[in-house]
Amino acid sequence: ELKVEQNPLFLSMQEGKNYTIYCNYSTTSDRLYWYRQDPGKSLESLFVLLSNGAVKQEGRLMASLDTKARLSTLHITAAVHDLSATYFCAVESGNQFYFGTGTSLTVIP
């Protein structure tokens, strides 16, 4: 079974700082997605990465995909409190999405 691992699982960072969340997966795939989940809420689509070297940016978040290394990163620039949430990466393979373990991000003043 395809394994998707994220690290860190928990991240507490100060406002204004930068950090990167890593997503490693165990099989060949060039379709990777990032989702945000607020407590008790649904999964909000953030990024769709569909080829090796894909890079997408939205506001303070930037996602990239290296299919050869089976690695995606979600980089946070100058964090603000509104970014506090759980972030999931998901790899599409076959007819399903395999979700990572999630990274719970807390941005503190």
Place this chain on the structure above:
Amino acid sequence: EPEVTQTPSHQVTQMGQEVILRCVPISNHLYFYWYRQILGQKVEFLVSFYNNEISEKSEIFDDQFSVERPDGSNFTLKIRSTKLEDSAMYFCASGSWTGMGTEAFFGQGTRLTVV
């Protein structure tokens, strides 16, 4: 903006009872999924559906579960003889093929509590 709608938002049921969770996908989407998330844990795949047929299902999706498209548009997930460990948030998603991958949009979820 089109969205995936799930009802009810919260369902409380007694152990052993049957529940039906409903989902209205985004129109013209052809890929459909059910996932669940036990509180604080990872998102688990249950079943995917394409062209009115199940395309893939997980080990979790055993005889206790079934999925239907009763009127050609809406989807239902039926859980028979519910157990305490079925308590979770159940998410429905629909997706469209982008040419290189499937972009899936998730509903708000149904929180199922089995007591």
